Amino acid sequence: xxxxxxxxxxxxxxxxxxxxxxxxxxxxxxxxxxxxxxxxxxxxxxxxxxxxxxxxxxxxxxxxxxxxxxxxxxxxxxxxxxxxxxxxxxxxxxxxxxxxxxxxxxxxxxxxxxxxxxxxxxxxxxxxxxxxxxxxxxxxxxxxxxxxxxxxxxxxxxxxxxxxxxxxxxxxxxxxxxxxxxxxxxxxxxxxxxxxxxxxxxxxxxxxxxxxxxxxxxxxxxxxxxxxxxxxxxxxxxxxxxxxxxxxxxxxxxx
Numbered sequence: 592x593x594x595x596x597x598x599x600x601x602x603x604x605x606x607x608x609x610x611x612x613x614x615x616x617x618x619x620x621x622x623x624x625x626x627x628x629x630x631x632x633x634x635x636x637x638x639x640x641x642x643x644x645x646x647x648x649x650x651x652x653x654x655x656x657x658x659x660x661x662x663x664x665x666x667x668x669x670x671x672x673x674x675x676x677x678x679x680x681x682x683x684x685x686x687x688x689x690x691x692x693x694x695x696x697x698x699x700x701x702x703x704x705x706x707x708x709x710x711x712x713x714x715x716x717x718x719x720x721x722x723x724x725x726x727x728x729x730x731x732x733x734x735x736x737x738x739x740x741x742x743x744x745x746x747x748x749x750x751x752x753x754x755x756x757x758x759x760x761x762x763x764x765x766x767x768x769x770x771x772x773x774x775x776x777x778x779x780x781x782x783x784x785x786x787x788x789x790x791x792x793x794x795x796x797x798x799x800x801x802x803x804x805x806x807x808x809x810x811x812x813x814x815x816x817x818x819x820x821x822x823x824x825x826x827x828x829x830x831x832x833x834x835x836x837x838x839x840x841x842x843x844x845x846x
Contacts, residue, residue: 595822597622600672602664604628604655604713605682607638609783610733613809614679614816619645621817623677626668628653630682647672655682655709665716674724677820678717680710681733685785688744699747706751710758714773718766727770731819732759734777736835752777756831763829772828774819779835780806802837 601618605611607629615625615638624647627638635650642648649671653664668675684705689698714730721728735752742749759775766773780786780800782793790806791797797804815834818824833839 592823594621594817596677596817596820599623599676599822600626600668600674601677601679601820602626602628602651602668602675602713602717603679603681604653604664604709606679607631607634609785610778610781610809610812610816611679611681612638612642613813614681614820615642615648616645617810617813617817618677618820619648621821622646624648624672626651626664626672628664628682630654655680655713656704658712661709661712661716664713665720669720669724674726675717675720675728676726677729677731678713679731679733679816679820680713681731681816682709682713683733683785686745686748689747690744691746694747702747702751703754706748707754707758710755714758714762718762718769718771721771722766722769725769727772727822729820729822730762730766730771730773731816732762732773732775733816734759734775734831736777736779736833736839738777738831739833739839759831760829767828772825774824774827774829775831776812776815776819777831777833777835778807778812779833779838781812782806782808800838801835801841805836807834807836 601623603615606615606627626649629635639650653660734755737749738753763773
């Protein structure tokens with residue numbers, strides 16, 4: 592199946608590790624040109640070096656919570672690669688487990704700023720660039736199954752990820768007239784640097800974790816991002832695709 596990504600230009604925020612890096616690799620293998628973006632310069636440089644054999648890849652450091660950074664990310668991408676077809680707003684942070692009654696306003700703001708504000712800024716700037724160039728682009732946001740389940744002591748994370756789903760729907764409405772499709776990925780537990788401290792090693796059977804009884808791999812989430820970023824899903828917008836191995840369809844077991 593031709594996903595229509597050959598020659599397209601994509602930005603992946605949080606693209607230097609985990610799901611983001613896997614998405615960069617998947618896009619490159621489909622013939623897209625990719626900008627790897629992350630907040631850490633060393634991490635971006637290492638990812639670019641690793642991904643370079645797969646195709647044209649650039650690295651741009653960006654803090655998605657900072658408006659000027661996101662504006663620069665998009666404008667620099669267009670300057671270097673000539674256009675922007677795909678924005679994957681994947682950057683995020685895990686935060687710390689805290690009862691909301693004990694959560695500081697700073698910890699709340701930090702979480703909302705990276706996830707929700709960052710997704711808004713990336714979506715807005717991508718849409719502006721696509722509208723100006725008359726490109727019917729694709730914007731992919733990244734939420735979580737925490738939007739549906741609500742992890743204990745992660746109220747700030749749950750709220751931010753739930754907000755991304757609502758924001759995705761609003762962007763899909765607002766950007767539709769320009770041919771831009773906006774969809775969301777909601778991963779379940781995935782083996783990444785962020786999640787591994789809370790997970791057993793890869794390959795371990797986890798009895799309580801969904802129908803498939805395991806955590807996912809970044810490449811499995813990247814496959815879903817690839818579809819949502821593709822030009823084969825023209826009739827899909829404002830949707831949230833849950834990729835969790837059946838995690839949220841299993842109710843609590845009787846004791």
